[in-house]
Amino acid sequence: MITIIMGSKSDVKIAEKAVSILKEFKIDYEVRVASAHRTPELVEEIVKNSKSKVFIAIAGLAAHLPGVVAAMTTKPVIAVPVESKLDGLDALLSAVQMPPGIPAACVGIDRGENAAILAAEMLSISDERIEKKLAEFRENQKKKIFSDDAEVSSLFKN
Numbered sequence: 001m002i003t004i005i006m007g008s009k010s011d012v013k014i015a016e017k018a019v020s021i022l023k024e025f026k027i028d029y030e031v032r033v034a035s036a037h038r039t040p041e042l043v044e045e046i047v048k049n050s051k052s053k054v055f056i057a058i059a060g061l062a063a064h065l066p067g068v069v070a071a072m073t074t075k076p077v078i079a080v081p082v083e084s085k086l087d088g089l090d091a092l093l094s095a096v097q098m099p100p101g102i103p104a105a106c107v108g109i110d111r112g113e114n115a116a117i118l119a120a121e122m123l124s125i126s127d128e129r130i131e132k133k134l135a136e137f138r139e140n141q142k143k144k145i146f147s148d149d150a151e152v153s154s155l156f157k158n
Contacts, residue, residue: 001028002119003052005043005069007035007059011082014058017112018080018119025120025133036068047072054119057104058112060084063091066104076122078115079106 002022004015015031022029030052034042036059047055047069054075059065060082070077081091088109095106107114117137124131 001030001050001052002054002056002116002123003046003050004029004031004056004058005046005065006031006033007057007063007065007082009033011058011060014080014082014110014112017110018056018058018116021113021116021120024137025116025130027116027120027123027130034065036064037062040068043068044072054078054122056080056112056115056119058082058115059095060088060091063094066095066106067098067102070098070102070104076119077104078118079104080112080115081106081109083109 004018006012006015019029019031030050032046034046036043043065052075055069055073055077057066057069057077058080061084063079063081066077066079079095081088081095084091092106092109095104098104105118107118117134120130120134124134
């Protein structure tokens with residue numbers, strides 16, 4: 001089980017990227033909206049009552065949500081910084097610059113799908129079914145590149 005927490009409803013497109021991957025891997029999930037600044041008590045309630053093994057925290061601007069979630073649990077937290085002001089660099093730096101002792105993993109700006117893949121990799125350590133799905137996923141990525149290569153190469157033959 002994975003819990004995705006968005007700092008606001010405006011982050012739903014990023015969450016959809018993550019959900020798409022979790023559905024493909026058949027991993028249970030829940031998606032919630034809770035603000036580190038406006039509803040810290042809701043964030044705490046979600047984290048403390050969750051049965052999830054991994055949290056994905058999606059936030060822009062100051063992007064404190066991943067850090068707040070990480071402060072409330074010893075389970076892995078994956079930060080997804082969202083592009084907003086400063087091209088998302090403000091959120092990225094806020095997410096990666098955690099203080100010693102309270103880490104959060106961080107994926108690229110708006111990369112909800114990478115957060116879901118990383119969460120699946122974490123779960124695969126103790127779940128062979130997910131490990132197999134990840135191997136299949138990687139193989140499909142490889143096949144797509146070979147297919148794309150053949151298609152593009154044929155367009156530019158002498």
